[in-house]
Amino acid sequence: MPPSVAVIGAGPAGLMAAEVLSLAGVAVHVYDAMPSVGRKFLLAGKGGLNITHAEPFPLFTGRYGERAHTIAPWLNHFGPAELRQWVHGLGIDTFVGSTQRVFPADMKAAPLLRAWLHRLRHPAQGVPVSFHMRHRWLGDLHPTDTGWQMRFATPQGEQVVQAQAVVLALGGGSWPRLGSDGAWVPWLAQQGVVVVPLQPSNCGFDVRVGERLDWSPHLRQHFAGQVLKNVGLSFLVDGAVVFDRVGEMVITETGIEGSLVYAASSHLRDAIARHGSATLHLNLRPDFTPERMRQEVAHPRGSRTLSSHLHSRVGLTKLHTALLHEVLAKDTLNNPALLAQAIGHLPITLHAPRPIAEAISSAGGVGFASLTDALMLHELPGVFCAGEMLDWEAPTGGYLLTACWASGRVAGEGVLGFLQ
Ligand SMILES: Cc1cc2nc3c(=O)[nH]c(=O)nc-3n(C[C@H](O)[C@H](O)[C@H](O)COP(=O)(O)OP(=O)(O)OC[C@H]3O[C@@H](n4cnc5c(N)ncnc54)[C@H](O)[C@@H]3O)c2cc1C
Structure with missing residues (x-):
């Protein structure tokens, strides 16, 4: 049976992990609680989607403060330059603004997301990604002989899903009405994962x-x-x-x-x-x-x-x-x-x-002491984490999305290594 991977969370980090897996020929199922993918990403595009920053690399990595040393290896692999190339590969031009911030040519998130989803569903190479919206993971992860079993609440009732590996890309705690509500914090903590409490970041x-x-x-x-x-x-x-x-x-x-x-x-x-x-x-x-x-x-x-x-x-x-x-x-x-x-x-x-629900992003999350360099949880082998749910923070300026995408890639590649 070909390997199958569950990616839970269809934001930038989860979709990037799914793309890495699909390109490698792995059957990927993306689940999200919301009716459609990338809600926060689309909101980020409302005021001009700042995808990354064009400043010199050491300055760029320094924006992650105490986590600079942890995040730099992700960015060595998929940093601002690679990210822009990847966006260009979707048929979207980018430009560097006056403050060195980088935007898609039309400043919007929707065309980028549309082109990306099309490529994930109809890849020129690899396996099409399957999407399952309105699937809310209920927080359980049970080991089986072949991987993990988990439950989702869906409009058709509860569904049990099996996968050989899982990527959790559940987001942080800001703007919970867009999907990332931080409900996963106690679930992972109960499994023995170190979770630093979520706090508002980039907030009033x-x-x-x-x-x-x-x-x-x-x-x-x-x-x-x-x-x-x-x-x-x-x-x-x-x-x-x-x-x-x-x-x-x-x-x-x-x-x-x-x-x-x-x-x-x-x-x-x-x-x-x-x-x-x-x-x-x-x-x-x-x-x-x-x-x-x-x-x-x-x-x-x-x-x-x-x-x-x-x-x-x-x-x-x-x-x-x-x-x-x-x-x-x-x-x-x-x-x-x-x-x-x-x-x-x-x-x-x-x-x-101001409350975390109003913040642009959140700090805190899954602690790096609980993760391998490939972003797999020590406590739950075969379960990987990516994106804003990890314990890092950064200012606005494109640093948030860049690290979310880069970590999605690390997790996707980590899964490939694990499946081998
Ligand atoms: C107003 C605003 C403007 C922003 N502008 C920018 C910007 O210009 N540049 C920038 O770099 N960053 C920006 N950001 C931040 C950026 O959007 C986030 O950092 C990024 O979306 C996080 O990506 P993620 O994939 O980790 O999580 P998210 O995008 O939050 O996605 C997580 C997904 O997980 C799903 N999920 C959560 N729990 C469950 C569950 N139990 N079951 C199933 N699915 C679940 C959610 O529905 C959601 O779709 C902005 C944020 C806001 C709020």
Whole structure:
């Protein structure tokens, strides 16, 4: 009987593992709880699908932080260059944007996914992949003489499936309504697998202003949803700068979010977990030197309001001024030297990350101590894991998808080695 493999989870990681297996002539069955494949991948395409990044390789691997050494071997095999070639092989052009981010020519996920699914179903070589949607794995894995048996909830009732090997590519915990709900965490933990609790990554945060766990009603009503452009965000851990960058962020109903905040989010989240809160500093005018700021703010303002003075001398917007009023004491606002300093170093205290369901991605997952280099679980020989469900995280910039795809390849090739 030809070998048959079950891939559970039809996101980028699972589909990539399925492709490797199908090309090698293995019968692959892909199962997913949702009615159609790649729901989160399609959502990722809504704001412009950032598939990878064109920066030099050592910088690229460094984006995986503590996991750089674990993930670099996956990327040596299938890194940004190979990934772009693979996308081109689907008939989709790519381009490098101004910030070195790489996108499909039309920025969308749907045409790429459509072309990929067509190739998986009708491969020029290898075995067509079989898809089974609305099949929710129920979390059981029973060893049999020939591999593994598992149960799925389907519209036709419960179904029992046998496979010689299994790839779990169940995703992390963000946006659970798109399918990856993290329900697998206790299931694998019960099997003796080390699972680091899932946490929000690339997420927004809730602020604390004094004793109040929220913005003031004034700031919320008038400024929630507004964007702070060209703002500096710095953050220190134990006196050392761990993040210092200029970018864009958004004031939300309860705090802050946006690309600059996401980029700092792992540091902020970890600091909150350790200390209960974290204070970052904003530079509202990073293009001003401290000296120039001091001079401009100290300029006599005559009968003008503080707001119009700051607007005309240093270009602060109403949102900037509202933030100053929100967090600074009256004494500071009335003291030009202190105020100038605060405009370049405005403390914002955060007390909680937003819930994981709202995050772009999740941190935590299956620990690498439980996995071989081929991504097979030590506890469950023949069961492999791939994608965001593994214990790594990365900023936005195409690093998430690149590692998901690369890990899907490692797992697919691991299965081939196992079957041999
Ligand atoms: C708004 C948004 C924008 C994003 N933009 C980008 C971007 O531009 N670039 C980038 O690199 N990354 C981006 N990402 C992140 C990227 O989409 C994910 O990292 C990636 O989809 C994870 O792939 P995966 O295959 O590991 O898991 P997923 O894509 O989450 O797929 C997991 C699959 O497993 C299925 N599943 C789960 N449990 C079960 C079960 N019990 N039984 C059966 N099936 C199950 C789910 O239904 C799902 O289809 C974005 C994410 C979001 C939310």
